[in-house]
Structure formats: structure tokens, C-alpha cells
Amino acid sequence: MKIYKSILFIIIVPFLIVLKAQPETWKREKHDGYKLFYTTQDSESKREYLLYIERGIDSVRKFFGSEFKKEFEIYVHPNRKSLDEQWRKDWNMPDFKSECWMVASGVASKLDMLSPLQWAKESCEHDYADKLKTQQIIAHELVHVFHGQLNVSPDFSDVTNLDWFVEGLATYASGQLDKVRISEISETISGNKAPNSLDNFWTGKLKYGFSGSIVMYIEQKYGRRKLIELLKFNKKDEILNSLNTTEMDLLNGWKKYFVKSN
Numbered sequence: 001m002k003i004y005k006s007i008l009f010i011i012i013v014p015f016l017i018v019l020k021a022q023p024e025t026w027k028r029e030k031h032d033g034y035k036l037f038y039t040t041q042d043s044e045s046k047r048e049y050l051l052y053i054e055r056g057i058d059s060v061r062k063f064f065g066s067e068f069k070k071e072f073e074i075y076v077h078p079n080r081k082s083l084d085e086q087w088r089k090d091w092n093m094p095d096f097k098s099e100c101w102m103v104a105s106g107v108a109s110k111l112d113m114l115s116p117l118q119w120a121k122e123s124c125e126h127d128y129a130d131k132l133k134t135q136q137i138i139a140h141e142l143v144h145v146f147h148g149q150l151n152v153s154p155d156f157s158d159v160t161n162l163d164w165f166v167e168g169l170a171t172y173a174s175g176q177l178d179k180v181r182i183s184e185i186s187e188t189i190s191g192n193k194a195p196n197s198l199d200n201f202w203t204g205k206l207k208y209g210f211s212g213s214i215v216m217y218i219e220q221k222y223g224r225r226k227l228i229e230l231l232k233f234n235k236k237d238e239i240l241n242s243l244n245t246t247e248m249d250l251l252n253g254w255k256k257y258f259v260k261s262n
């Protein structure tokens, strides 16, 4: 009897260890232009996610006036642990721990997101029930995907002083630069509290407003076609050169535009 027990132990324990070490089992689904990966937890909500994804893809296509250049993958992570593990690996930052407001990321080849079912528990600032904002978050990440596919650094790992443009473009093109954000920016400019360098735009509480509004200003001044031409650059100076302007002039024009127009 004892020997049987030992044998059972020898068989079962390694089996359990292997089972525990297994990463999440991803279900995989092929769609037009992308593959969707998700886990059992999200099986029921998947249909709803697909609506957001399809609408997001459509809005990005319309904004830029062209198709995505390549297929990409979308991962709906079952929890923040899974998302953080992915980010640590992708960004080569073994100690990385995400902030609660970070729920998704996008590069040329893929979009990673925290399951919206976990947003209430594992994130701050985001409410899946707010359909407009949820749609804009998905569109925001899809803009990153589109942008990465045209950028010389597809995963944005080799971009210099460009947070304001990468995040600003995604904020603006996804519709996240709403009236509330625009009026916050106008007030900040009027109160002489606007940042004096583009490098500081994607920081602090108003980062979406600052970055999105400077990209909006570029479009207003130079046109959508010119804005799209900027997607390939990975350095701030290349963008300024292409616009034939200086950082100071761009910022002054931006300030005037938002103080005057609001």
C-alpha cells in the first residue's frame, strides 16, 4: 500500500507543479486584420470587446485615411499580474510594476490590455461601463498600433523626446481630447502655467490634455496630411525640422491658439 502511495505522490506532485507553472491558456481567434487572444474568464464578454475593437479600427482608418499596414495581435489579459509580466518581458524591465491608470499598450505588432472585467478592481480612473471612454481607450491603443507600423521604431523603444507626440496623437485621434480637457488647457495657458518644453507635456495630471492639444494644434496649422507625414519620425528634432519650426515657435503658436479659440 505504502509503495502505491509513494508512486502516486511521485506521479501527481510533478504534474501539479507543471500545471501551476503553466502560463494562462490563451484562446485564439482569427479576424480580419488581427488575431484576438483571451482567456476563459473573458469568453462571454468577447463579443462585446470585438464591437469596440471593430469600431476602433474603423475610426483609426478613417482618421488616417488608410488601412493598417500589417496584421497585429490583441491580448486581453485576465488580470494585472499577467499584463505586468508581459510588459516586464517586452520592455526588458524585470522590476516594472504598472501604475493603476495603465490598462493597455499598443505597438506595431500588438495591443495588450487588462480585461475590462478587472478594471473596477484592478485599475483607477477607468470605468468599463462608460461606453464612450472605453471606446476611446481602445481607439487610443489602436492609434499606437497604426503609428508603430509607420514609425522607424515600431515598438517605440528607440524614440527620443517624443512622448508628447506619440501620446498626443493617440489622445487626439481617439477623441480623448474632449471639451473638458481643452478648457483645462486653455485655463492653464491663461494662468501662465503651461509647460515650457515639449518634454514635459506627457507628465502630471493634464498630460492627455497637453499632449493631445499640441497635436491638434499641429493639425490645425499644418493640415492632416502633414500630421500623417510625421508618423515615421522617432526624434523630436525631425518633427520640428519637418514642420520647419522651432520648439519655441510651436509652443507660442499653441498657446495663442488655445487662449484665443476658447
Ligand SMILES: [Zn+2]
Residues within 6 Å of the ligand: 140, 144, 166, 167, 170
Ligand atoms: Zn498611449
